[in-house]
Amino acid sequence: MPRAGLSHDAVVRLAVEVVDEAGATGFADLTLAKVAAKAGVAAPSLYKHVGSLADLRREVAVLSVRDLTAAGAAATMGRAGADALRALAEAWRQFARAYPGRYAATQIGPDPDDPADAVAREVAAESVQVVVSTLRGFGLPDERVIDAVRAVRSGIHGFVQLEQGGGFRLREDVDRSFEVLLDMLVAGVAALAAAPVTAGSPR
Amino acid sequence: MPRAGLSHDAVVRLAVEVVDEAGATGFADLTLAKVAAKAGVAAPSLYKHVGSLADLRREVAVLSVRDLTAAGAAATMGRAGADALRALAEAWRQFARAYPGRYAATQIGPDPDDPADAVAREVAAESVQVVVSTLRGFGLPDERVIDAVRAVRSGIHGFVQLEQGGGFRLREDVDRSFEVLLDMLVAGVAALAAAPVTAGSPR
DNA sequence: GAGTTTGGCTAATGGGCATAGCTTTATGGC
DNA sequence: GCCATAAAGCTATGCCCATTAGCCAAACTC
Structure with a gap:
């Protein structure tokens, strides 16, 4: 009959621990029962602090996106251009390696409605804003920024996700492949900034 | 007491229908109960044809990867170089748009053990092989092929996934952004073929 | 046509989310 | 200090799903 001293934030924190402890599938496998067990409490007790499993999931996702954004922001501070872009990508990849479950939580697209x-x-937009800022040094024309941001996000995210999912054999060579991808992205963004009318090449 | 005339393949086919009907989350939401309902059969009856939900999931995933591979192969036949690469990417994206659920099924990484x-x-390897073949026309040195393949997969997959997940606002501009990404990949792969020692640029 | 295989069924178990309603703890006013 | 009330637990319950067990009828084989 003693109290566990839970709170909304405490429950979310525990949920993040559950996610972190279960690897890449941690977010998908997040369950109220596990959080309750970790809290030393019966499952229904969690409803005093959290609306539902869906709510808890959402909160973990938001928190994860914030963490990823912060990691990216920290890595790019004081850098510009290619240097900044590489740092952002590395930070992103490191985050995914350090917290696979949280990275997975990052990938759920919020319902627009x-x-x-x-x-x-909102936090997703902030996360994108970091990429926008990172590309600032390339001197992209305004109407090209969105394309560059999307290409960069696609490349990095795709790579990280494939790596996460075990999509790459030959684990030794993965670092080099990442460098190659970054070379492509850096060169691609630079080219986009240089060439006024490129998009939609001969085809 | 009449029989439903099910079979292993019929159950898998129905499962694919269930997945297709439920949009991007169709694969995640796949359930034996839904398949049974669609088959007009009690849920336990499915076990005569399928080992478990996990098995069924696996089969749907395999089938989906095969479809994606076939779509890519069909699109690239008779094309080479940049042309082939663009066709592959378009096919990939089209597939994801036409069958979001199946595309999602494609993304689960098989356990290596x-x-x-x-x-x-095996089917995942075949799918990668299509990319390898598609890049053949670029004349990449052998030890660079893997990097190019990974970059291409990362870029396309990342883009498609972000698009799928609603990660892009401003839906009108998405096609152009995809073209820009393809320009980057084409140029990047070409550059990789041309420059003998590029990977790991100054940093 | 008899026997066997096969494909259905119902019943039951266990786990998960969620709601309802009770009890106890802490807290705050007096 | 004491009582009222709000807050934080609990158990009990219902529903949905996967899975297992065991039964029964249909269909195929010879």
Whole structure:
């Protein structure tokens, strides 16, 4: 009958621990029962602090996106151009390696219409903003920024996700492949900044 | 008491229908109960044709990867170089748009150790082989092929996944962004073929 | 047509989310 | 200090799903 001293934040923190402890599938496998067990509490007790499993999931996702954003921001501070872009990519990849479960939580797209996802949409936008800022030094024309940001996000995210999912054999060579990808992205963004009318090449 | 006339393949086919009907989350939401309902049969009856939900999932995933591979192969036949690469990317993206659920099924990485995932590993390798073949026309040195393949897979997969997940606002501009990404990949692969010692640039 | 295989079924178990309603702890006013 | 009330637990319950067990009828084989 003693109290566990839980709180909304404590529950979310425990949920993050559960996610972190279960590897890349940790987010998918997140369950109220596991959080309750870790809290030393019966499962229904969690509803005093959290609306539902879906809510808890959302919160973990938001927190994870914030962490990823912060990691990216920290890595790019004081850098510019290619240097910044490489640092961002490395930070992103490191985050995914250090916290696979949280990285997976990062990947769920917020529903554009659901009011419950408002915060998720907001932090996602902030995360994209870091990429925008990172590319600032390339001197891209305004109407090209969006394309460059998307290409960079796609490349990095795709690589990290494939790596996470074990999509690459020959583990030794993965670092070099990442460098090659970054070379492509750096050169590609630079080219996009240089060439006024490139998009939609001969085809 | 009449029989439903099910079979292993019929169950898998129905499962694919269930996945296709539920959008991008169709694969995650795949359930034996839904398949049974669609088959007009009680859920336990499915066990006469399928080992478990996990098995069924695996089979749907394998089938989905095969479809994606076939789509890529069909699109690149008779093309070479940049042309082939663009065609592959378009095919990939089209597939994801036409069958979001199946595309999601494609993304689960087979366990490298689990014998049950042997077929999944095999079809995944075949899928990668299509990319390898597609890049043949670029004249990449052997030891660079793997990097190029990974960059291409990362870029395309990342883009498609972000698009799928609603990661891009401004839907009108997405096609152009995809073209820009393809320009980068084409130029990047070409550069990789041209420059003997590029990877790991100044940093 | 008899026997066997096969493909259905119902019943039951266990785990997960969620709600309802009770009890106890802490807290805050007096 | 004491009592009222709000907050934080609990158990009990219901529903949905996967899975297992065991039964029964249909269909195929000879």
